[in-house]
Amino acid sequence: MSSNDVDADVRPIYQFSEDWEVLGPFQTGTRAFNATVQWSKVKAKLSDPRQTQQASADLSVEFPHIDWRSFQDVYGWPALQWQGWARGEIFVQQGAGTITLALHAEHVLEFWVDGKHYFGGDWYGYGRAAATLHLEPGQHRVDIRLVRELRRDGAGDEPALNFRLRMQGQGALVQAVLPETNGGYNPLNGILISDIVGDANGTFASPYASVTLRNDAQVDAHVYAIEGNHNQCEVEFTGAASVTLLAGQTRPVAFRIACIPPAGGRGPIRVTLKYHLGEEQLTRQVLAYALPPVRDLYAPQKLTFMHPGGMVSYAVLRPPSPNAHCGTDSNVSAPILLALHGAGLEADSDLVRHALDELPDLCAWTLFPTGVTPWSGDDWHTWGFADVEAAISAIPDWIKQVGWEGPGVDVDRWLVTGHSNGGQGVWYALTHRPDKIIAAAALSGYSSIQNYVPYSLWRTTNPGKTQIVQSALNSYRHELLLENIKGIPVFQQHGEKDDNVPPYNSRLLKQLIYEAEATSDYHEMPGKPHWWDGVMTTEPLKHFLRSQLNTGGPVVAEEPPNLQAFTVVSAGQGTVARHGLEILQLLNPGQVGKLRAEYDPLAPSYSISQSNVVSFRIPAWFQECPFINVDGQMLAETPESDRVSSQVVFRHENGTWLYSSTASDLPPRQGRQLGAMDAILSTRGAFHITYFSPPAQHIALQVSRNLCQYFGADTKITDDYNEAKAANGSNLITMAIGTDLPSTPESPITFSNSRLEIHDQYSPFPHTYPSKDHLAAVWLRPLPDERLELVVWGADEEGLGIAARLVPLMTGTGQPDFVVADQTMLWKGLEGTLALGYFDVWWKVSRGSYFT
Numbered sequence: 001m002s003s004n005d006v007d008a009d010v011r012p013i014y015q016f017s018e019d020w021e022v023l024g025p026f027q028t029g030t031r032a033f034n035a036t037v038q039w040s041k042v043k044a045k046l047s048d049p050r051q052t053q054q055a056s057a058d059l060s061v062e063f064p065h066i067d068w069r070s071f072q073d074v075y076g077w078p079a080l081q082w083q084g085w086a087r088g089e090i091f092v093q094q095g096a097g098t099i100t101l102a103l104h105a106e107h108v109l110e111f112w113v114d115g116k117h118y119f120g121g122d123w124y125g126y127g128r129a130a131a132t133l134h135l136e137p138g139q140h141r142v143d144i145r146l147v148r149e150l151r152r153d154g155a156g157d158e159p160a161l162n163f164r165l166r167m168q169g170q171g172a173l174v175q176a177v178l179p180e181t182n183g184g185y186n187p188l189n190g191i192l193i194s195d196i197v198g199d200a201n202g203t204f205a206s207p208y209a210s211v212t213l214r215n216d217a218q219v220d221a222h223v224y225a226i227e228g229n230h231n232q233c234e235v236e237f238t239g240a241a242s243v244t245l246l247a248g249q250t251r252p253v254a255f256r257i258a259c260i261p262p263a264g265g266r267g268p269i270r271v272t273l274k275y276h277l278g279e280e281q282l283t284r285q286v287l288a289y290a291l292p293p294v295r296d297l298y299a300p301q302k303l304t305f306m307h308p309g310g311m312v313s314y315a316v317l318r319p320p321s322p323n324a325h326c327g328t329d330s331n332v333s334a335p336i337l338l339a340l341h342g343a344g345l346e347a348d349s350d351l352v353r354h355a356l357d358e359l360p361d362l363c364a365w366t367l368f369p370t371g372v373t374p375w376s377g378d379d380w381h382t383w384g385f386a387d388v389e390a391a392i393s394a395i396p397d398w399i400k401q402v403g404w405e406g407p408g409v410d411v412d413r414w415l416v417t418g419h420s421n422g423g424q425g426v427w428y429a430l431t432h433r434p435d436k437i438i439a440a441a442a443l444s445g446y447s448s449i450q451n452y453v454p455y456s457l458w459r460t461t462n463p464g465k466t467q468i469v470q471s472a473l474n475s476y477r478h479e480l481l482l483e484n485i486k487g488i489p490v491f492q493q494h495g496e497k498d499d500n501v502p503p504y505n506s507r508l509l510k511q512l513i514y515e516a517e518a519t520s521d522y523h524e525m526p527g528k529p530h531w532w533d534g535v536m537t538t539e540p541l542k543h544f545l546r547s548q549l550n551t552g553g554p555v556v557a558e559e560p561p562n563l564q565a566f567t568v569v570s571a572g573q574g575t576v577a578r579h580g581l582e583i584l585q586l587l588n589p590g591q592v593g594k595l596r597a598e599y600d601p602l603a604p605s606y607s608i609s610q611s612n613v614v615s616f617r618i619p620a621w622f623q624e625c626p627f628i629n630v631d632g633q634m635l636a637e638t639p640e641s642d643r644v645s646s647q648v649v650f651r652h653e654n655g656t657w658l659y660s661s662t663a664s665d666l667p668p669r670q671g672r673q674l675g676a677m678d679a680i681l682s683t684r685g686a687f688h689i690t691y692f693s694p695p696a697q698h699i700a701l702q703v704s705r706n707l708c709q710y711f712g713a714d715t716k717i718t719d720d721y722n723e724a725k726a727a728n729g730s731n732l733i734t735m736a737i738g739t740d741l742p743s744t745p746e747s748p749i750t751f752s753n754s755r756l757e758i759h760d761q762y763s764p765f766p767h768t769y770p771s772k773d774h775l776a777a778v779w780l781r782p783l784p785d786e787r788l789e790l791v792v793w794g795a796d797e798e799g800l801g802i803a804a805r806l807v808p809l810m811t812g813t814g815q816p817d818f819v820v821a822d823q824t825m826l827w828k829g830l831e832g833t834l835a836l837g838y839f840d841v842w843w844k845v846s847r848g849s850y851f852t
Contacts, residue, residue, distance in 0.1 A: 012049040013096050013136075014166060016057035016142075017089040020044055024084020024146060025063050027457070031071065031082060032063075044088065050634040054168040061086065061146060062160035069157070077150050078457040080159040084146040090167070094137045100172040100216050102130035105144070107163040112143040116826070119805055120706035124152065124344070124375055125164075127180045129250040129709040132216045133167070150453045151812075155499070170216040174223070174275055176288040177212040177250065188268055191290035192312055193257065195301040197402045200294055201261040205398055208238070208304040209506075210312035211271060211288040212252045212708075217247035219278035226255055227272045233259040235271060239310065239686075246717050248701050250708045252311045264291055297402065298322065300353040300368070305394035307372060308386050310686035310730070311714040315391035316353045316397060318366040320407050325550040326363035333408035336392055338362035338547065339536070340418030340425040344374050358537040364549045365395055365409050365629070371425075379449065379811045380418075380425030380575065381475065382681040383711050385432070414827045415548055417441040419535060420501060424478075427509070431481035431569075434488060435577045439548040441491040441541060444498055447505045449476050449812045451527060459829040464850045468836050471590035472676040472814035474571035479509070480592055482516040483567040484578055490520040491544040495528030495535075565598040570613075573675035574682075580619025582648065585667060585674070587612050587651075589838035589846055590816065603627055614841055615650040615666050623647065630657040667841035668746075671786040676838070677815035678808040680780070684729030686714035692719045692740035695797040699804045700735045703792070706809055708714055725783065732789040733807070737800050738771070741793055746843050747781045749818060751793070756820065758835060760845045765850045769820055769834055771795030776803035776825075779818035782843055802826065818849075 022040050025031050044057040044527045061084065071079040090113070092099055105111050106723065108121040118131050138656060178185040192212075194205035213223040223243040228235040237243070238254040245251055253273065263269065268289045275284055295301040300318040307313040326332050341352045347370040356366055371377045371384030378384050395409045414436050416429045420833045423445020430440050446452040450473060474480065494506040503524055510522045523540045568578035571594045579597075586593040593612040600607065605627035610616075622628070628635045630649065635657060648660040672682035687707060691700040700717050707713040718724055721742065724732050736740070743750050748759040756777060757766040767774055775795040783789050792807060794800030799822075806819050808842040817838045825832030838847020 011093060012055060013093045014051070014099060014101060014167065014169065015049060015055045015091050016044060016046060016167075018044050018046055018057075019089065020059060020086050021087040022061055022084060022086050022146075024061075024308045025066065025082035025457045026084060027082075027459075031066050033065065035361070042086075052169070052731060054166060056164060056166040057088070058162070058164050059086065060160050060162045062158055064158065068159060069426065075456060077155055077453055077809065078146070078455070080155055081150055081453070081457065082148050082159065084161075086144040086146055088142050088144075090135065090140040090142060092135050092137045092140065096137050098134055098136055099166040099636065100170045100215060101133045102170050102175070102214065103133050104130045104166040106166065106429060107161070108144055108165075109415070110145045111146050112141075114140050116395040117701055117801060119801070120709060120711060121808065123810065124373075124710075126373060126709055128177065128212065128712065130168075130214065131705070132170075132214070133250040134172075134218060143237070151402065158463060172217050173284065174221045174245065174273075174286050175214050175216055176286050177214050188289050188291045190313075191269065191271060192252075192304065192314060193269070193290045193292050193302075193601075194304045194314070195295045196263055196292050197295055197301060198297050200265050203261070203402060204257065204259075204263065204295065205295075205301050205317070206293070206304040206394065206401060207256040207258060208254065208306060208312045209235075209257045209271075209290075210252045210254050210304075211273065212250060213245060213273065213286065214250040215247055217277050218247050220247055220300075221245045221275050221277055221414050223253065223273050223275040225274040226253075227274070228257060229270050230257070232266060233263070233269060237474060238306065244305060244716070246701055246704075249704055249715075249717065252708070252712065252714050254306070254310070254312045254714075264294070267291075273559035283637070299365070302348055303391070303394060304399055305390055305397070306825075307712075308682075308684050309383070309388050309711070310683075311712060311813070313387050313390065313712070314347070315370040315394070316347045316369060317395065318356070319404065320363060321360045323361045324363045325361050325546075326407050326409070326657060331408070332363075333410040334363050334365055335410050335415060336395070337362060337366045337414035337521040337545070337547065338388065338414050338418075338429070339366060339368050340371075340376070340380055340416070340422030341368065342390075342418075342420030342422050346374055348371070359542060359545060361387075362545060362549050363407070364415065367391055367395070373710070376421060376425065377711050378678065378681065378808075379476075380428050381811065382675070382678050384425070385428065388429075393637045395435075412436055413438050415439045415441075415545070416443065417443065417545075418534075419443040420445060420530065422505065423501075427478040427803055429479050430485045430488065430490070431482075432475070432573070432576055434484040435580065437488050439491070439544075440485075441493070442506070442509075443493045443535060443541070444495060444501050445505065446501045447509050448478050449473065451479070451508070454503065459831055461829070461831040462850075463547050465830050465833060465836060468590065468816050468838075468850055469814040469830060472816045473812070474590070474592060475573040476811070477571065479512055481510070481569045481571060482512050482518060483569050483594075485513065486516065486518040486566060488518075489548060490518070491522050491541065492522040493525065493535075493538065493541060494523075495525050495530060495532070497527055498530040500530035503744070563819050565596065567594060567596045568596050573679070574672070575674070577617070580617075580621065582617040582646075583613055584616055584648065585614040585670065585841045587614050587840070589676075589840060590848065599625070605629060613651075615648060615660070617648050618648050619646050633657050668782065669839070669841040669843055673780075673786050673788055677778070677780060677790070677806075677817060680731050680733070680788050680808060681711070682788075683731035684787075685727065686716050686730055687733055688724035688727045688730050689733045689735065690724040691719055691735040691810075692716070692721070694735055696735040696737055696740070696800060699792070699800050703733060703735070703804055703807055706807070710809055716746070725789075729785070729787070731787055732783060734789055734791050735800060735804075736791065736793045737797060738795055744781055747779070748839070748843070748845050749777070749779050749791075756795075758818075758845060758851070762845070762847060767835060771799075773822040773824070774799040774802055775820070775822050776806075776813065777818070777820045778803050778806045778815070780839065798823070
């Protein structure tokens with residue numbers, strides 16, 4: 001161990017090597033002298049070998065011989081991103097027999113142990129879903145792909161990459177996963193549970209709770225019962241009566257809990273989960289503990305609820321205080337003040353929960369959502385914003401749960417604020433839910449992920465491919481959607497000396513807001529950095545929040561004031577409404593759609609002009625006007641009896657615009673099926689992952705582990721395809737090799753005669769790709785009730801592993817509806833794809849898709 005502080009005779013059962021080999025940085029020719037890289041060595045900082053329960057290795061990799069400064073002077077921040085390789089070993093002491101280890105690879109995207117590939121790792125250091133290893137005595141090689149990224153690692157003068165490997169010895173049984181806190185584990189953090197409200201005899205803020213379990217056995221585990229403390233708490237599963245974990249799988253297990261008060265007065269709350277392994281009937285059990293704090297009724301408190309993905313999440317809720325300026329009306333319903341946290345923060349941290357303590361007088365329900373993870377799932381987008389809306393929906397349940405007698409809640413009126421990544425989330429909310437927003441305050445947020453760290457040093461790629469990947473990120477391009485915010489009071493704040501999110505982002509948005517004929521109140525704080533004490537409660541911001549919330553607040557207008565002209569813009573992810581005028585479907589995915597409505601008081605008539613729109617909804621108030629025309633075509637007058645509700649208008653195949661009488665009038669791709677490949681995240685229930693052959697099971701497990709790690713998601717893995725297809729509300733991920741995959745008539749992609757075929761309405765013959773070079777593909781297929789199936793397919797096992805890399809994992813990559821690639825993608829990146837593009841709302845290959 002070469003340490004003077006440790007007894008040289010101490011021989012841990014397992015440990016990492018101290019010496020590691022490093023190769024990099026890549027891209028080779030752009031960074032290294034003479035366009036050549038070579039191996040070097042680095043020392044790992046190892047944990048104390050006297051720790052018998054775990055071992056760790058901390059490594060810092062840097063390349064001081066590279067002239068980073070000159071490279072950055074030319075290319076900016078992207079110059080500080082690089083890739084590389086590291087190689088080391090795990091040692092297992094002779095005579096120890098086969099040992100079971102849970103391996104966490106923090107700040108690592110992929111690694112190999114003895115040549116076995118693990119893709120996903122733990123990029124953000126969540127520590128939620130470890131890889132389970134079963135190792136024999138001896139040396140075991142570990143290969144790690146290193147990736148340094150600006151958003152996570154920052155823009156230091158010497159762009160080092162720090163990563164940590166950590167392994168824990170386990171008993172080859174089911175374990176309760178504990179979050180790491182300050183380098184250790186608190187057994188009282190084993191249950192995600194609400195706070196207790198009022199006093200020690202109070203109730204939980206919510207009955208929902210969760211325990212995350214990992215199966216370290218080499219056979220499946222079947223959790224069949226759950227029990228609370230005897231004579232104190234009752235618990236029950238929220239879903240099925242049993243939960244199955246495949247060998248190596250991690251799953252959050254959701255349940256309801258109710259306790260006789262005082263819930264925590266007799267010591268920690270204990271939950272016992274009973275299970276058996278494989279075919280054995282021996283009952284085993286795993287214990288989890290919690291000691292929830294007691295919070296004053298008016299204090300910020302942890303509130304749990306069910307995420308649409310079928311697992312338990314939480315937010316921190318602060319009800320209106322007795323000092324809130326809500327007026328004298330006893331029936332007042334206060335709006336919601338959404339406060340979105342920045343990257344890497346827990347909503348339950350003191351930094352977040354007390355961020356608005358200086359504003360106890362706000363007439364609002366202050367809500368600090370999590371987005372499920374410290375990085376808000378997918379940056380407050382499909383998965384993260386579903387969490388926001390579920391948290392909002394949980395407030396009326398809290399009111400009933402605790403017997404609240406104060407102001408009511410208006411769940412359809414939001415003031416949204418947020419800092420950094422949360423500031424970016426404010427722009428997402430403004431542009432995607434404008435009819436819910438009464439005002440917004442974006443603090444130090446970036447304008448879009450594309451603008452934050454440009455993609456200028458990605459591998460050189462055919463522009464036809466690049467434009468498709470970029471268009472898959474249109475819902476992140478807030479700059480394109482700012483016409484939606486017209487009429488909404490917007491406050492902007494940014495530190496002048498911000499070196500994390502440069503103030504250029506807010507300055508740009510200020511300019512673009514003006515160009516969109518909207519307005520914002522912009523405050524650039526002299527000399528201030530990215531974060532400072534009081535950033536959430538500066539004097540201008542406090543004035544703005546009070547002016548919007550303590551005066552009764554602006555009302556969400558059902559119709560634009562004075563019947564002005566207005567525009568609604570959609571990037572194609574779900575539906576977007578402004579003043580009730582809602583874009584439902586786009587003609588060409590990957591291209592924004594617009595509706596512009598103008599009122600002519602002389603006719604009187606409403607004229608709607610459209611761009612790239614197939615169907616839309618007009619509000620009831622709109623129909624009070626006797627004449628409505630779309631692109632110059634007058635719509636039939638709406639019967640007076642139908643004017644009480646909104647009406648759907650669609651474009652018939654003959655080019656005319658008609659009112660819809662049934663849902664079947666519209667093209668079949670609707671609602672949650674809309675968007676790019678990340679629409680798969682719009683599941684309503686746990687993901688179902690199905691596989692058809694034993695080689696595919698390892699990849700299915702990998703996808704499950706990644707969904708749990710990066711989204712906190714629950715997944716059910718099964719080899720029963722029909723059962724998975726029938727799952728109510730859940731989206732399906734299908735892992736298939738070769739001819740395993742059942743074809744469906746709705747999908748234009750099929751595999752037969754040793755080749756993948758894509759049937760394209762714009763081509764007289766199908767596009768064919770022979771099953772060579774580890775051919776791989778991922779694509780979406782429709783299921784009933786707005787559900788989706790994501791097919792992950794490979795011509796062979798290696799091809800399936802390549803395809804699995806394209807399952808949505810992290811933001812900023814951009815996957816369209818289908819991608820076909822081969823093994824060259826592993827080093828060429830996007831240029832290694834063979835075909836990619838979209839399906840339109842008829843589930844046909846869209847115009848503009850790319851084929852080689």
